[in-house]
Amino acid sequence: MKKMILSLIVGMMLLPMSVKADEGMWFLMFIERLNHRDMQKMGLQLTAEEIYSINHHSLKDAIVQFNGGCTAELISKDGLVLTNHHCGYDAIAELSSAEKNYLKDGYWAANRKAEMKPSSLFVRFFVRMDDCTKRILAQLNDKMTEQEREKAINAEIAKIEKENNEGGKYVVSVRPFFQGNEFYYFVYQDYKDVRLVGTPPESLGKYGGDTDNWEWPRHTADFSMFRVYADKNGNPADYSENNVPLAPKHYLPVNLGGVKENDFAMILGYPGRTNRWMPAAGIEQNVKYSYPAWVEGAKTGMDAMKKYMDQSADLRLKYASKYASTANYWKNRQGMIDALTKFGTAKSKAAQEAKFDKWANKAENKAKYGSAVTNINKFYGMTNEKARHDNYLQQLFRTTAFGTIGRTIGRQLDTYAKADAAKRAEMAPEILAGAEEMFKEVHIPAEKDLLAAQLKLYATKSTGYAIAPMVEKIGKENNNDFSKYASAAIDMSILTSVDKIKAFLDYPMQSVLDNDPIYTLSNDMVSHFSSKSDAIAKAQNEYGAGFRALVQGLRESKIASIQYPDANSTLRLTYGKVRALPADKRNDAKINNYTTMDGMVKKYKKGDEEFDMPTRVLDMNAKKDYGRFVDKDGSMHVNFLTDNDITGGNSGSPVLNGKGELIGLAFDGNIEAMAGDVIFDKNLQRTINVDIRYVLWVIENYSGAKHIVDEMTLVK
Structure with missing residues (x-):
């Protein structure tokens, strides 16, 4: 199937790239100017101000960078954080032992006192960003070597960071974009008291293992939950028994309605690295x-x-x-x-x-x-x-x-x-x-x-x-x-x-x-x-200047039509739709944009490291014991597809509907479009997401931790 699909599009990939509505990882501060009208046509019901605002709470306040590498989101008024199982993997493994193997067996805290603190774990909130291109470029000239240029840039960056960190309250990061033709600074606030609330057993959280990794159809409960704690005034604080759950400026309501083909979907997160401008x-x-x-x-x-x-x-x-x-x-x-x-x-x-x-x-x-x-x-x-x-x-x-x-x-x-x-x-x-x-x-x-x-x-x-x-x-x-x-x-x-x-x-x-x-x-x-x-050092110097000139020239000449900078672990928004891949006999779903628990059970192999699963899941599926999270078609939806433009670092990102409600959790891409970090393919590129209803079923019905679901704001 893969070979057939790939061979059909080889010729198409030789055509010039063009920007589509679902291509691009966009700065939130430019949503109003560049994307808002397109997003409204596709189903967005929020204003640009409700997505990104400096003076009022907005969606950006519910999105955090998780431990410097993944994305996570706040989903309750008490600082409950949702991210991927593989993003929490280090912390879960650290807290585990051979006798109490939470990685293997799963864990759900019965109360706040049972939430466990790993040795080192933090979340980073995005406060604001601004353009400092003119200021930095004013320090540079064409006669500088790359080393001299870097030195001048770093000197100005140090000033910008000092001016905006408010005496150490904030972390300020100045980042280059479009290969050093533009610069923006980002202001963050870090919270370091982050505790494990719960995780499914590895047989669910990593179901399919390396075999299914980067593949569709998927049937993986790739999620884990943590909680952010602060001092009594809501400020970041080192771990203390006196700390209290953080009351976030904004948290995401959870929608139980499910998704269908062509539904609007947007993702906010911290994509790590793309190379769309690579020579x-x-x-x-x-x-x-x-x-x-x-x-x-x-x-x-x-x-x-x-x-x-x-x-x-x-x-x-x-x-x-x-x-x-x-x-x-x-x-x-x-x-x-x-x-x-x-x-x-x-x-x-x-x-x-x-x-x-x-x-x-x-x-x-x-x-x-x-x-x-x-x-x-x-x-x-x-x-x-x-x-x-x-x-x-x-x-x-x-x-x-x-x-x-x-x-x-x-x-x-x-x-x-x-x-x-x-x-x-x-x-x-x-x-x-x-x-x-x-x-x-x-x-x-x-x-x-x-x-x-x-x-x-x-x-x-x-x-x-x-x-x-x-x-x-x-x-x-x-x-x-x-x-x-x-x-x-x-x-x-x-x-x-x-x-x-x-x-x-x-x-x-x-x-x-x-x-x-x-x-x-x-x-x-x-x-x-x-x-x-x-x-090589001399060639590298000339390469740095050459690559910067290439990117600037491609934009100036409009030979390249890309309007967005490469990802570099800064907060971005991508938008698209729920969108199926061509029919696949491996998937039992009626439309190849979702998978079911029935399909998951069909993969079951007792004792297999990748495809074993708890007997309780098998029994509950046989009885169709899906509780209030069952889809209207009578099945338990597990994962679903959208055509959002994501990459590594987006792991754990929230998938949101047009109202800004949580419908899923991004965790992977499909191997057919693995070139996506370099060139976006509008026909094959997909994001693989955990259906939020499956997340809640695992917590409430399978694990018996309804008290955690009760914290959330559920929308039917």
């Missing part, structure tokens, strides 16, 4: 060099972790979060390779750039834009092999515990060894606390295998660019078998257990640290990763 050569580099190395490195790490995770519940918990994150991007990057190749995206971009190059080299444009494409292509040509090298090394850093430890705990110990007694006394508790936290997720036999496997992959596959000198030397001495070295180095190192780090704090010796095998290996790899030749 053709950059796409080619990703497809042929970066992503294949990423995929292979991720799979190597996953295989090593899985070997130990299968041995015990304790080890599964230790590596659950890292494995899930690695697996998610492993499948994503392979999907990107396949989609970008089949869609001919690089070819499409190259055709656009050829047209731009002709315009750029007209007499009136040449001085400003003439060398842009040439300099961009030169840089990518010089760095293709380095990109492959860097991705192998990055996966080593991401999947092993000790790859970058030389620059984390190792650097702290170096500073500690050189410090006087007073400074050491100040530093020791922090270093020890960091080590204790790190080693909660470390199993030494697993780390030996992980390090050996990743070193071998890196040493043998990164053949077009010189590898780190120490890795090369060890490889040559051991015929690229790093097993003995990794085992011995970890055994000998002072950085590989809390006890050994504590012993060093008691008796610090610089010579011991300087000769530590893990410390020196880590520093060697990180230094090599960060280094670049003078030629």
Whole structure:
């Protein structure tokens, strides 16, 4: 089915991109000017002021960035927060143990006192944003190198942040857009007392596992719930038993009416990263060099972790979060390779750039834009092999515990060894606390295998660019078998257990640290990763200026019709409709825009890691025990599709109807449109959402936690 659909649209993807109503991740401050009329035609019933207002409560006040990476929303007057299960995964795993495995078995707090505080978790509220483009560009000139330009920008950013943080009350972030042609500042307020309220069992929250990830049809209860606490005056505060649930400025009412084809749907959230302006050569580099190395490195790490995770519940918990994150991007990057190749995206971009190059080299444009494409292509040509090298090394850093430890705990110990007694006394508790936290997720036999496997992959596959000198030397001495070295180095190192780090704090010796095998290996790899030749540095400088000129020129010439900037973890709105994919025999639903619990049960495999499910769910489905959350067709709707434009970071974003009521929770995209971070396909791109009625059924009917649903404002 996938191959047939993909082949039908290859030719279509070669056409110039055009903005559609459902394409784009839009700034809230420009909704009135750019989008409001279109949204009204599609079904929006709110004013622009009700979506984004500085002086009055609005939808933006109910949307938070969750722990710096996902999105979440306030759904009760008492600070109840809804996000994805996979967004809460770290916190749930941390609070779990082999004896009380909330990740596996689920958890619902019976009362406020039973809500649990993870060690580190925060939500970020968006207060306001403003344009500071003219102010920053006034500090720059065309004679600056990229480094000089960056220095001047950072100096002005520091002033803007200081002017707007109100003495530390707010977090201020100035971000570049359109490749540094525009700048906006964002004001946020962080709340750090965030507690777990509940989560479904993993068999529901992660139903389908890696097999169903990025696939449709889906049947996943990908949600978890938390609560934000504040001091008695509603201000951010560190954890305290005296804190009270936050009374938010706005929270989302929950609509129980369900959805149908062509219903209006909008999503507010914090999309992490798109590359819609990426040049053709950059796409080619990703497809042929970066992503294949990423995929292979991720799979190597996953295989090593899985070997130990299968041995015990304790080890599964230790590596659950890292494995899930690695697996998610492993499948994503392979999907990107396949989609970008089949869609001919690089070819499409190259055709656009050829047209731009002709315009750029007209007499009136040449001085400003003439060398842009040439300099961009030169840089990518010089760095293709380095990109492959860097991705192998990055996966080593991401999947092993000790790859970058030389620059984390190792650097702290170096500073500690050189410090006087007073400074050491100040530093020791922090270093020890960091080590204790790190080693909660470390199993030494697993780390030996992980390090050996990743070193071998890196040493043998990164053949077009010189590898780190120490890795090369060890490889040559051991015929690229790093097993003995990794085992011995970890055994000998002072950085590989809390006890050994504590012993060093008691008796610090610089010579011991300087000769530590893990410390020196880590520093060697990180230094090599960060280094670049003078030629590449020069090409990178010209590339930075060239890419900025390309984006500005594409907008000025109107050769590119995109009106929105790439996503960069700032709050955006996307709007579209509930929209089916072509009929699929794997889905039992009457229209291929939703799935049912009956379809979920058909996937059931007893004892299977990905497709097992609680017996209680099977029994309740057999009895059609869906309570007040049953659809009018008599079935329990589980997930549904919209054509909203989202990406990573939108996980946990609310899906809203035209009245601003919650109808679902975004959690995934479909693999057929995996090129979506680079080019939006209006025919295939879909957002996969949890139906809010299924969320409530899991809480109230399956879990018996009706008191939590009772907090919400339900609209029939």
